[in-house]
Amino acid sequence: MARKDAILNLKAILVRRRDALRSALAGDLSLLKELRSGEPGDVMDAALDSAQDEISSQLAEVESRELASIEHALERMRDGDYGLCEVxxxxxxxxxxxxLPYATICIDCQxxxxxTGMSAAxxxxxxxxxxxxxEVDVS
Ligand SMILES: [Zn+2]
Incomplete structure (x- = not known):
């Protein structure tokens, strides 16, 4: 498969993944709201609820980070820079x-x-x- 076709293929995968993450995150938020508006249960229930809340918010954090990476990759596809290392x-x-379809940095730079702990920028x-x-040395 030509690189261009392969990238189009990845675009479809990224768009599907983005939509799935968006609805998952929207679902998470509505679930959290339901938990907050509910009647407070006994201590055990409260402990379970807060553990559940923590897991949900950690998941939401991972999901939103992935969503941001995907949107960034799709942006680069629109600009025609996709598949080129940002560094x-x-x-x-x-x-x-x-x-890793949303990779925007090559393995060496990664x-x-x-x-070094430096940012890509x-x-x-x-x-x-x-x-x-x-360039200065050459001239
Ligand atoms: Zn690179």
């Missing part, structure tokens, strides 16, 4: 995109981010500074 501008291999700034210096 170094290199092509992200299809294998990585298939495994490792660098994990190693500051790592990119540093990469741009280095390439500016290289």
């Amino acid at each position: 170094c501008g290199g092509k992200i291999p299809m294998a990585r995109l298939n495994a 490792r660098e981010i994990e190693r 500051s790592l990119r700034e540093e990469a741009e500074m280095v390439s500016d210096e290289e």
Whole structure:
């Protein structure tokens, strides 16, 4: 399959996933509201409720983070930048995109981010500074 077709395929997957996450998150919120408006039960019920609340809010956090990543990837598809690393501008291999369709950073840069603890934006700034210096050296 050509890279372009493979990306279109991933777009369909991302859109479906985004819609599923959106409704899950909307569902979570309405469930939380129901819990709050309910009559307070005994101590055991309250403990269970708060544990349940905590799990729901942790899940919601993971889901909203994934949703943000997906929306970001779809934005890059619209701009025609999808599949290019946000840090170094290199092509992200299809294998990585298939495994993680909302990846916007190549494995090398991802490792660098994990190693240095820097954000993608500051790592990119540093990469741009280095390439500016290289240009100066050449001229
Ligand atoms: Zn990269």
